């Protein structure tokens with residue numbers, strides 16, 4: 508008879524445990540799942556204690572609480588390394604315009620697009636912003652995302668960008684979804700700088716980046732600095748402006764990200780590699796030379812297939828070229844109200860398999876261990892190994908090959924975050 512609570516949990520009776528052990532998977536090794544049959548995972552105080560076969564772990568920890576995986580797959584929680592989760596309002600009207608043939612960047616140039624969400628987000632109170640974003644965080648979590656990077660970029664003044672950062676901190680504190688913040692003050696040129704975009708770049712470098720740094724040091728001095736990101740694209744920030752913003756951020760000690768080559772090849776991916784950015788994201792129009800620069804660097808290439816799909820376009824990240832060149836590939840949703848309102852990493856896997864030719868195993872590695880590397884957290888997240896945070900999924904299928912193959916429904920039955928079980932209803 509159990510007399511004492513042990514603080515131990517054993518997840519047992521898994522048909523397959525996808526451990527993803529061994530670190531981020533570069534180039535052609537992508538897709539090594541570290542598969543263990545009839546496995547179990549022992550968890551203590553929110554961390555993975557042991558991974559092994561079911562009967563040995565149940566025998567080793569006889570007093571532990573038990574969670575029966577029911578003969579199904581157990582895998583690491585998805586890490587979604589690129590989202591714009593915190594915004595107000597929606598842009599359903601623009602979707603109809605785009606279906607009639609109006610290009611996304613033309614809508615932005617006319618003061619809509621990102622700028623329409625900027626108006627709604629500036630007008631929203633912090634509480635409204637948190638409430639709207641919480642609903643999306645819950646969807647992402649139920650679909651198996653246990654950690655999500657979230658960008659600002661719908662404020663474009665220091666004050667309203669800080670309101671977005673505050674919303675991210677509040678939602679992260681509430682949990683269970685863990686959020687990794689990014690300052691994307693360089694998302695678009697705000698209307699007040701329409702005729703003098705370089706003045707906005709000045710403001711970013713002289714006031715906003717230093718201001719975010721100072722605010723962060725006072726508000727959450729013990730947390731690592733957020734990432735700084737730039738939308739490097741014609742109609743947003745050109746290569747020289749992007750370089751200036753990222754170099755300024757780097758001088759302040761911020762880790763870097765970039766939106767590169769979503770519509771045109773401006774050289775943002777090579778810039779990311781040169782500056783030691785943690786990731787370069789989108790990469791649809793990236794030249795072979797820039798792919799090679801990226802592949803030869805430590806920068807993770809994050810592909811967002813929900814975006815061309817959401818824009819109804821035919822071109823996707825050339826992932827085969829990237830993998831052959833030895834690059835480190837991750838997948839993300841890009842959840843945002845303009846191009847990809849999709850909180851589900853499972854759907855992104857389905858797109859990656861069809862539109863970019865990944866196998867389910869490759870897509871799983873790109874959305875767990877490699878996605879953790881895209882937010883610099885590969886030592887804590889993204890695999891099932893002793894010492895790592897206990898962020899796991901129990902699926903309702905007994906073979907991992909169902910992921911990517913099936914789409915539009917939820918294959919997750921229990922999400923485990925820091926060792927706590929959350930059944931998906």
Ligand code: NIG
Nearest residue numbers: 621738814841843844845846
């Ligand atoms: O990653 N391209 C820039 N940013 C987002 C879209 C944001 C929006 O349209 O609201 C993206 O696709």
Ligand code: FE
Nearest residue numbers: 589591766841
């Ligand atoms: Fe984005």
